[in-house]
Amino acid sequence: MKLTFLSKTFGALFLIALAAIGSVGLQKPADAQLQAQTEPAQNACSIASAQVPESVFDGVNLSAEQFAAYDAVTKRYDDEVVSRLTAKATKVIKPNAVVGFFQRQGVEIPPQLQETIASEAGNSKPAQIDSLTAKYGQHGSFIPEKTLVYNQELFEEFQKESQILLLQILAVMNPEQQQKYQQNQEAFRRSDKACGIDNSPFIKVGDSYELGGYY
Structure with a gap:
């Protein structure tokens, strides 16, 4: 699978934030995913996937100043929001x-x-x-690997903060850049829907949401 974000630039927790609010798919569908579908579904998935850009920033052309503003926004999110919500989540080490x-x-x-x-x-x-x-x-x-367990209230707070982050990212751009960025996002959404892909890193277990990793 090929990452469709600039993975060397954007941290994993930031990708998780955008996935949490359904703002962008993280990966294009793999061949195995296509083969598991019926022929009509394969065709729809292939067409939608072909229209997905390499990154949601394709054609947005941020300036150096805009990238600096973007970095400041995402750093605040990582330093303040992610650390706060991670501290509130329950950490569990599962037997497997x-x-x-x-x-x-x-x-x-x-x-x-x-x-x-x-x-x-x-x-x-x-x-x-x-x-x-x-x-x-x-x-x-x-x-x-530890599993972070978020209750419903924490997960909703995560989604709220992630939505604020997305608005702050858009505020870095001019109207033309915003339009291109949102067009790219919509291409990812169409591809995810056509291919039956759920890119959310969270797993819903009962009334909780789980997220695995090394914390």
Whole structure:
């Protein structure tokens, strides 16, 4: 799959914010997704996907000053909003959570050993972290993926703040740029709908919304 945002520039939490309010799809459909659909659905998905730009900023042509203003807006969101809502969410380590390996700074690991550690971590569960640490702890740390659990009230606050962020982003642009940006967003929405894709990183479980990651 190809990211349709400028992923090297925009942080993952910012992408999550836009996905939370349905403002933009994060990925174009993969071939496997197309093959799983009926032929009419494949055709509709292919047509809509072909009209999706590489990024919602394609053709917007922000100036250096506008990018600086954009950076300030998103930094405020990350520093203030995301940290506040993350602190309020409940953090849970599930028994089947993914285990990640984080190499110790300044420590060099031979490529073959790196592959071995990555493979063992990828096939392990949180209950096995102690044994992994005993074998490879001198090279780095093993950290389980944590699940952030937002109740309905917190999730609605997340959506509200994300909508404010989107309006602040639009305020950085002139009317012509806003129009192009919103046209790009609409192209993503059409593609998502035609391809049956739900790009939200949140998983609704009962009355809560869950978001996995390393926090």
